[in-house]
Amino acid sequence: MVIRWACWACCCLLLCFAPSVAAARLVVLAPNLVELLYSIDAGSQIVGTVEFADYPEAAKQLPRLGNFQGIQLEKIIALKPDLVLYWRSGSKPQDIESLTRLGIKSVGFEPQQPADIVGLLKHLGELTGQQQKAQTLAKQTEQRLGALKVYQQGRTVSVFYEIWHDPLTTVGSNDWPAQALKLCGAVASPALTTAYPQVSIERLVATPPELLILPSSVNEPRAHFDYQQWPALSKLPQLTVNADLLHRATLRTIDGIEQLCQGIERLRHQAR
Known part of the structure; x- marks a missing residue:
């Protein structure tokens, strides 16, 4: 009985601390986020994006769902995304509110300075299941930014x-x-x-x-x-x-x- 209880408790702990399931279908409403996702090998998980998402070359083939003036909700709904990623100050608040009302999960980003790219990479890695590649690139980015200190002298x-x-x-x-x-x-x-x-x-x-x-x-x-x-x-x-x-x-x-x-x-x- 004690052994069975211990096994049950262990299973509960594993479930509690298990990582959340990576988003397999992403709608991405910012060109920079599209580019970063391709950088961490998560480009194949993008099912739609916005105008001006033009890098890398593969991004040009993605379906377009709007621009800075607004998004096409009907098209997004039809794509059945697991998650929508967006740039906070580059998106209309009413569009994000509409996604929330429809029960579509979304995550917003607002990098303020180049150093924020490090955390951005790590967060995207966690959301897409590409933690290892994201962590590697984040470390390299940190080192390259650190090397710029020579110019500040x-x-x-x-x-x-x-x-x-x-x-x-x-x-x-x-x-x-x-x-x-x-x-x-x-x-x-x-x-x-x-x-x-x-x-x-x-x-x-x-x-x-x-x-x-x-x-x-x-x-x-x-x-x-x-x-x-x-x-x-x-x-x-x-x-x-x-x-x-x-x-x-x-x-x-x-x-x-x-x-x-x-x-x-x-x-x-x-x-x-």
Whole structure:
């Protein structure tokens, strides 16, 4: 009798501490999450996503279920997902509320800085049953971010990071690109706390930065502000960076930050 009770108790403990079943069918409402899922070998579990989920190449073949303006609930219901993953600030609250009312489980993410990619990888690994690959990549990411400290030992460089040219828009001190700048020992100028603020060209001329950073997408090249018509800005060095790498919280973000840091470091050496 005692032995039978002990066996029953052990079974209960195993059930209590057993990992939850991995989600086999995922709807993913953010391009960066799609990319990270492919990175941890969970891409085959994605059954639908949104526009602009274009990396890796296999992601382009996934069914499209909406964009930043809203999602198509009927299509999501038809796909019968085990779990919906979304970007909190990039999704409409009413869409997520609708999913909840329909009994569809969802998990939201909101990475604030590049270091958050480490935890993001681990969480996605747990949700998909790909813990081992996710843990390996998380450790590698941590090491690569740690290696960037070498760039923070030099002189702080002031930069103007152009998000958009008309109206002229830059980054606030808490925005994602500004966090990348900090890792490179640089600071956004002018120093503003508003998220992605618009700035007047007069303000930029009054306190010119040392470097102009111009993000550009490989797939969607875009125009930039014409700084040449302003004498105080016309001779400033310009650094073109890959927005596809820098502006999405993925493993490629680290590639983009390394390239950004190298460009800023070249300016430091030239200024000596």
